[in-house]
Amino acid sequence: MLMKVDELNKYEKKLMGLIPPERIQKVDFPRPPKELVEAFKEFEGLTPTVSDVLDSLGIKGAISASRLKPVVKGKKIVGPAITIRYIPESITPDYGYLQKERAKLADRDVYALGEEGDVPVFDAKSLGDVSVQGGMSTLVAQKWGMAGNIVDGGVRDIDTIYKLDYPVWSTGQTPITGKYRVEAMEINGPITIADVRVNPGDLIIADDSGVVVVPFEKIEVVLEKTKEAVKKEDEVLKLFESGASIEEISKILPPSKW
Numbered sequence: 201m202l203m204k205v206d207e208l209n210k211y212e213k214k215l216m217g218l219i220p221p222e223r224i225q226k227v228d229f230p231r232p233p234k235e236l237v238e239a240f241k242e243f244e245g246l247t248p249t250v251s252d253v254l255d256s257l258g259i260k261g262a263i264s265a266s267r268l269k270p271v272v273k274g275k276k277i278v279g280p281a282i283t284i285r286y287i288p289e290s291i292t293p294d295y296g297y298l299q300k301e302r303a304k305l306a307d308r309d310v311y312a313l314g315e316e317g318d319v320p321v322f323d324a325k326s327l328g329d330v331s332v333q334g335g336m337s338t339l340v341a342q343k344w345g346m347a348g349n350i351v352d353g354g355v356r357d358i359d360t361i362y363k364l365d366y367p368v369w370s371t372g373q374t375p376i377t378g379k380y381r382v383e384a385m386e387i388n389g390p391i392t393i394a395d396v397r398v399n400p401g402d403l404i405i406a407d408d409s410g411v412v413v414v415p416f417e418k419i420e421v422v423l424e425k426t427k428e429a430v431k432k433e434d435e436v437l438k439l440f441e442s443g444a445s446i447e448e449i450s451k452i453l454p455p456s457k458w
């Protein structure tokens with residue numbers, strides 16, 4: 201699919217030409233309204249509650265923090281996904297270095313197409329633990345207002361990520377670069393991370409319990425149901441603390457459903 205040149209012109213000051221334009225699947229796509237995004241941020245116990253809501257709606261969207269580990273603990277992010285998909289290079293890194301081939305990481309071009317508050321999501325699982333995002337990449341993501349990165353693949357320069365205090369979840373940490381090992385195949389197409397599908401514009405929610413993907417068209421109903429679930433749990437907690445009987449508590453939420 202050939203991208204319209206004028207659509208990309210808007211981004212020419214930021215785009216670094218890291219990926220051929222025809223591999224950019226989407227430039228503009230619907231994002232959830234800011235009020236919805238902000239409303240999710242208010243809740244405590246965010247990903248577990250949203251995961252329960254997704255279960256109740258028959259949606260597969262939750263990923264454990266043991267698969268996608270937070271690099272910096274204590275972070276909570278909510279924002280629309282922008283995506284990048286990598287596959288392995290067929291040359292060896294030695295050949296790449298010696299022949300002065302160009303590296304095909306395209307992380308900064310995803311950020312260039314992002315809006316403030318977006319969550320770049322990387323599908324680099326076929327590469328194992330080689331890095332597709334290091335310290336330089338993290339600095340650019342932060343400077344351009346990304347909310348945090350989700351990487352099914354490796355990241356490196358962990359000390360820099362700590363110093364920048366930028367939220368990152370990844371399946372691996374490594375010193376080994378993805379340069380000459382990976383090639384960016386697509387920006388803003390559908391991808392999978394830890395067996396969960398992500399489309400650009402889907403809502404990504406992440407905290408210390410893990411990562412949850414809410415499909416774009418379900419964001420509103422998931423928010424409503426999350427509000428209800430949080431309210432019920434708060435009521436139960438208050439009643440329990442005030443010494444209410446199990447019978448009273450059961451009227452709000454039966455113990456079998458805690």
Ligand SMILES: O=C([O-])CC(=O)C(=O)O
Nearest residue numbers: 331333334335336337377
């Ligand atoms: O090669 C990489 O993984 C990228 C890298 O180090 C950086 O962005 O600083």
Ligand SMILES: [Mg+2]
Nearest residue numbers: 334335336357
């Ligand atoms: Mg680096």
